[in-house]
Amino acid sequence: MRFSLLLLLAVFYHHSYAQTEHAIINEYIERYIENTSDEVDIQQFASELLFYYEHPLDLNKADAPKLFAMPFLSGFQSLEIIQHRKKFGDFINLYELQVLPSFDQNVITSILPFVSVRSHEVSLKNIKQVWQNGTHQFMTLVETNTPKNKGFKVRDTLTTSETNHYQGSPIYNNLRYRFDYKRFVSFGVNMEKDAGESFLKTPNTLGYDYFSFYFAAREIGRLKALNLGDFQANFGQGLTLSTGLAFGKSSIITNSKRNFSGFGAYRSLRENAYLRGGALALSFDHIELGAFASYKNVDANAILSIDTGNTTNNEPEFVTNIQEDGGFHRTASEIADKDAIADFQTGFYVEYKNKRGRIGTINYLRKLNATLKPAQRSDNQFNFTGNQYFKNGLYYDYVFRNMNVYGEISHSSHNNSMAQIHGALISLNRALDLSFVYRQYDRDFITMQTNGFGENSKAANERGFYTGFEAKITKKVALLGYYDLFRFPWLRFQSIAPTGGADFWIEAQYKPSRQFRAYYRFRTETKQRNLTGENIPQLGYETLSRHRIHMDYTVAKGIELRNRIEWSVYEEGNEQSFGSLVYQDIIYKPFGHRLHLSGRAAYSVVEQFQNRIYSFEQTPLYDYPLFMHGFTGFRFYILTRYKAGKNLDIWFRYAHTQHDSPMHSLQDNYTIGSGLEEISGTRKQTFTLQIRYIIK
Numbered sequence: 001m002r003f004s005l006l007l008l009l010a011v012f013y014h015h016s017y018a019q020t021e022h023a024i025i026n027e028y029i030e031r032y033i034e035n036t037s038d039e040v041d042i043q044q045f046a047s048e049l050l051f052y053y054e055h056p057l058d059l060n061k062a063d064a065p066k067l068f069a070m071p072f073l074s075g076f077q078s079l080e081i082i083q084h085r086k087k088f089g090d091f092i093n094l095y096e097l098q099v100l101p102s103f104d105q106n107v108i109t110s111i112l113p114f115v116s117v118r119s120h121e122v123s124l125k126n127i128k129q130v131w132q133n134g135t136h137q138f139m140t141l142v143e144t145n146t147p148k149n150k151g152f153k154v155r156d157t158l159t160t161s162e163t164n165h166y167q168g169s170p171i172y173n174n175l176r177y178r179f180d181y182k183r184f185v186s187f188g189v190n191m192e193k194d195a196g197e198s199f200l201k202t203p204n205t206l207g208y209d210y211f212s213f214y215f216a217a218r219e220i221g222r223l224k225a226l227n228l229g230d231f232q233a234n235f236g237q238g239l240t241l242s243t244g245l246a247f248g249k250s251s252i253i254t255n256s257k258r259n260f261s262g263f264g265a266y267r268s269l270r271e272n273a274y275l276r277g278g279a280l281a282l283s284f285d286h287i288e289l290g291a292f293a294s295y296k297n298v299d300a301n302a303i304l305s306i307d308t309g310n311t312t313n314n315e316p317e318f319v320t321n322i323q324e325d326g327g328f329h330r331t332a333s334e335i336a337d338k339d340a341i342a343d344f345q346t347g348f349y350v351e352y353k354n355k356r357g358r359i360g361t362i363n364y365l366r367k368l369n370a371t372l373k374p375a376q377r378s379d380n381q382f383n384f385t386g387n388q389y390f391k392n393g394l395y396y397d398y399v400f401r402n403m404n405v406y407g408e409i410s411h412s413s414h415n416n417s418m419a420q421i422h423g424a425l426i427s428l429n430r431a432l433d434l435s436f437v438y439r440q441y442d443r444d445f446i447t448m449q450t451n452g453f454g455e456n457s458k459a460a461n462e463r464g465f466y467t468g469f470e471a472k473i474t475k476k477v478a479l480l481g482y483y484d485l486f487r488f489p490w491l492r493f494q495s496i497a498p499t500g501g502a503d504f505w506i507e508a509q510y511k512p513s514r515q516f517r518a519y520y521r522f523r524t525e526t527k528q529r530n531l532t533g534e535n536i537p538q539l540g541y542e543t544l545s546r547h548r549i550h551m552d553y554t555v556a557k558g559i560e561l562r563n564r565i566e567w568s569v570y571e572e573g574n575e576q577s578f579g580s581l582v583y584q585d586i587i588y589k590p591f592g593h594r595l596h597l598s599g600r601a602a603y604s605v606v607e608q609f610q611n612r613i614y615s616f617e618q619t620p621l622y623d624y625p626l627f628m629h630g631f632t633g634f635r636f637y638i639l640t641r642y643k644a645g646k647n648l649d650i651w652f653r654y655a656h657t658q659h660d661s662p663m664h665s666l667q668d669n670y671t672i673g674s675g676l677e678e679i680s681g682t683r684k685q686t687f688t689l690q691i692r693y694i695i696k
Contacts, residue, residue, distance in 0.1 A: 030616045030625070045071065046622050047267040049114075054135070055183035056116040060090040064357050064399050068259045072114045075254035075404055075425040076433045076470075077102045082355070082399055091117045101430035104475070106514060134181035136695040141620060143172040143688045144195065151196055151330065151676030166196035166330045166676065168204075174269060175208070187215040187229075192269045196330030203338075209329050212274070216265035224281035224288055225263040230274045233292060234260035235349060235362040236395025238451030239410035239419045239459055243273055246451050251480050251507045251521070253435040253468030256453055257406055257423055262349070263290060271327030272298050275345060288360075291348040297339035299323035302370065316341055316370040324448065331676070342369040357398030365390045366448075379491040382444035382461075384414045389446055402427045412446040419445045419459050421452060435468035435482070443490040455486045455503065463487045481506035492529075496537045499528035514554070521548040531573055543571045544610060558590030570610040579611025580604065581629050587618070599638040604629035620651035620690035631672075633659040633682070647695065653688040 049071060057070060059081060067078035080100040085091070094117055097103040151166035172195040178188035191208040198204050213229040234242045237258045247255040263279040274296075281290030300323060302316035319341055329338045347364025367388040374383050393410035407422035423437040439454055443461040452459030453466075464486035471479045487500040502525070509519040524545040531540035548566040555561060562585035570577045583602035590596075598618040606612060612630035618639045619625045629635070637655035644650055659682040661670045671678050 050621075051180075051183070052114045054180065056114055058118065059094075059115050060085070060117055063353065063355050064404075065259075065261060065353060065397060068257070068397065068404070069261045070114070070259075072111050074102065074252070075257060075435075076427045077107075079399060079402060079404055079425070079427055083402070093117065101427070106511075130181045130185055134179050134185070137176075137178045137180075137692065138694075139176045139178075139621075139690065139692040141172075141174050141623065141688065141690040143686065144170050145679075145687075146685045147679050147681065147683075149196075149673070149676060150678040154676070164331050164333060164676070167332075167335070168193070168196050168198035168330065170195050173208075178267070183218070184220055185217050186265055187213075188265075188267065189213050190267065190269060192271075194328055194330065196328070203329075203335055210269065210271045210327065212266065212269075214265045214267065222282050222284060224283040224290065225279065226281075227263050227265065227279040227292075228277075230266040230276050231279050231292075232264050232266045232273075233262065233275055233279065233347075234258075234264070234451070235262060235360070236260065236393055236408035236410075237406065237421050237423075237453065239408045239421065240362045240391045240393030240395075241347065241364055241449055242451035243275060243449055244268075244451065245273075246453075248453065249455075249466070249482065249484060249503065249505070251482070251505055253433070253470055253480065253482060254425060256435050256437045256466055256468060256482075257404075257425065258451065258453065263292065269327075270325060272322075272324050281349075286352055286354055288351040288353060289349065292346065292364075294343075294345040296343055298341060298343045299326040299337045300340040300370070301337055302340040318371040318373040319368075320373065320375055322368075322372065322448065340370075344368075356400070357396070357404075359394075359396040359398070361392065361394050363390070363392040377493075379493050379495070382415070382490065384412075384444075384446045384448070386414075389413045391446060410445075414446050415442075415444045417442040417445040419450075419452065423453075431472045433470045435466070437464075437466040439464050439466075455484065455501070456488075456492075461488050461490045461492070463489065476510060476512045478509040478511075479507070480509070494530050495528065495539065496530060497539055499539065501525065501527035516551075516553050518549075518551040521550075522546070540573055541571075542610075543569075545569045545571075546613075558588060558593070560587040560589075561585065562587070564615070566613055566615075568611045568613060570608070577607040577611055579606040579608075579613055579629075581613045581615065583615065585618075594643040596641040597638065599636065601634075601636045602629070603634050605632045606630055607632075617655075620653060620688060621692070623688065623690070631657075631659045633657065647693055649692045651688070651690040653686075655686040655688075657684045657686075658682055 052070070052072070064078070064082055067073060067081060068075060070078070080102055084100060094112065094115065095108065097108050098105070148170055149166070152170050154165040172193065174190065174192040176188065176190050178186065180186045190212040192210040193199050193208050197209040200207050214231060215228040216231070217223060217226040232243045234244050238246060238260060242260065246258055249256070263281055266274045275292065275294035276296040277292065277294040279290065279292035281288060300319040301321050302319045304316055323337065329335050343366070345364060345366045347362065349360055349362040351358050351360030365388065369387070371385070371387045373385050374380055389412060391410060391412045393408050395408040397406040398404070404425040405423070407420070409418070409420040411418055419441040421437065421439040423435070426434045428434065437453060439452065439462065441452065441454070441459045441462045445460045447458035447460045450459045454462050454464060456462050464484060466482060466484040468482035469480060473479055482505050484503040489498055491497065492499060505523045507519055507521040511517045524543060526541055526543045528539050529542055530537045546566065546568045548564065550564045551562070553561045565582050567578065567580040581602060581604045583600055585598065585600045588597040600617065602615070604613060606629060609630055612628050614626050614628055616625050617627050617637060635655070635657045637653060639651065639653045642650045659670070659672060661682050670682050671680055672682070672684055673679055
């Protein structure tokens with residue numbers, strides 16, 4: 001009887017969540033985005049969450065690497081699941097998780113949409129069955145801003161053809177099609193046109209500026225992964241090969257670990273951050289091996305060779321940089337950079353794994369058809385130059401009792417440079433979890449297509465030690481944070497000598513009930529850099545401190561209020577500047593209703609750019625949710641989601657930003673932004689429409 005009631009309760013929760021998958025996905029995105037200062041590939045991250053929402057993970061079948069790779073499970077929760085299965089065997093019911101220290105009723109309820117304890121066996125009898133039983137999804141998003149940016153106005157008043165301006169309309173649009181058969185087969189097409197890019201005319205005569213196709217099959221017999229078209233490759237801790245983005249330092253201390261799982265479908269709209277070709281991975285009991293080959297053109301700042309004997313020769317002599325995360329092709333100069341050079345890559349990996357972990361090696365070669373020759377500065381004189389390189393790495397990830405140890409050692413052919421990272425997640429008891437990370441990156445290590453954890457955005461010229469903790473003081477109170485000490489052995493940008501610094505983050509959380517949550521967060525980071533305003537460059541210290549008080553309160557079923565006060569203090573030498581943000585959110589998402597609403601009113605006071613404050617905003621699915629408050633003024637938005645039919649969803653969002661014009665500035669010449677992105681006046685409005693249609 002007790003088992004039947006628990007099963008009924010689990011089914012009820014899963015069914016109720018099936019009505020609000022956007023809210024669930026958004027909740028997890030907010031949790032991770034709000035807790036990191038790094039850029040995140042929101043489209044890929046949301047796509048992975050949605051995948052597991054539609055195809056729940058079987059907790060009885062998933063091995064250690066698979067559990068650690070789940071974005072909805074922390075490393076410590078994964079450890080506890082592994083230990084429980086070892087002692088007591090498979091889970092009978094999801095609510096059996098309540099006996100584990102990291103799982104209470106709230107946690108179990110939040111992960112119910114993503115997990116199961118029943119196997120989903122694959123059946124691929126014929127292509128017709130796969131097609132008939134799969135799910136088709138069509139999605140499009142359109143967005144525009146008013147008033148027009150300067151880049152569009154220059155075009156409208158051209159007097160000479162040489163003037164640089166935006167070639168296309170101020171409309172942003174993407175179009176996606178995706179097919180999924182359970183968790184085993186998927187393929188899709190993504191198309192995108194950025195605001196300012198041309199459509200159905202030169203150079204985009206086919207319409208969109210960016211096209212991407214992918215096919216992926218996985219976990220079918222011995223087939224671990226088969227990828228054709230565009231795909232991603234992420235291994236180990238991201239030092240040797242990682243084509244995606246990952247979370248950086250945050251109060252979620254398990255973010256210090258990369259949980260990469262090899263080849264995967266590429267569903268993002270980041271226009272150069274993919275591999276194009278094919279990848280194959282096979283699994284034989286405890287051995288897994290795979291190989292890939294990729295050929296594509298990438299954006300780059302190219303310097304063309306001069307060939308007086310052949311005027312049609314436009315081969316680049318060298319390039320100053322590769323735009324691996326680029327994608328804007330609005331002006332003549334940006335269009336000239338598009339697909340400037342050819343990029344060939346190939347490699348393989350071999351991995352030994354069991355239920356407790358894995359150890360593997362990844363090796364790859366990259367060759368360009370032009371020499372990479374960055375503009376020389378004192379801080380980048382050890383950067384890679386040339387037209388080809390190879391990298392190889394050894395990575396490990398292993399569970400021993402209550403500890404998860406992991407790491408990677410990587411070698412690059414440029415000056416035989418090395419990079420290494422080693423970490424441990426330790427669950428001491430029900431009340432305390434710890435995280436430790438040591439990293440050492442050579443100054444000449446090749447950082448292209450890497451994603452190492454650290455203070456720098458690139459895994460080079462850095463040594464550091466990170467310590468994180470999460471303490472459950474009571475059932476209602478938790479304390480968590482980290483301390484990171486780092487050193488840069490060689491010069492950095494805007495430094496005349498080697499520098500260092502420290503980063504400290506502490507957060508106190510209070511959650512007395514499911515209806516109320518509050519936390520206080522303090523972060524302070526001190527670094528060395530050249531002091532501004534000095535005739536003779538000299539090093540000094542800059543310190544940025546941030547405080548945040550946040551509260552969520554559910555006043556009734558489907559109605560939630562959120563309040564935040566945040567302020568920052570920036571210090572350089574004897575100078576100080578301040579920034580602050582206050583906002584009020586109202587979220588109306590009643591269960592079973594077709595219409596969901598959310599909105600925000602916010603006011604910020606920011607004295608200079610260093611005091612900017614980021615906030616998470618409610619957006620349509622896959623849209624980027626971070627907004628930067630780098631101004632003094634008012635902002636509000638409203639987001640509506642209407643379920644027009646069983647398979648049809650419509651989102652509409654309106655956002656309004658208004659800057660306070662400084663007292664010493666005349667209203668007539670106040671502008672927002674700079675360069676071709678500049679707009680006249682103090683106000684900016686954004687209109688977003690997204691439509692999704694699903695065929696099951």
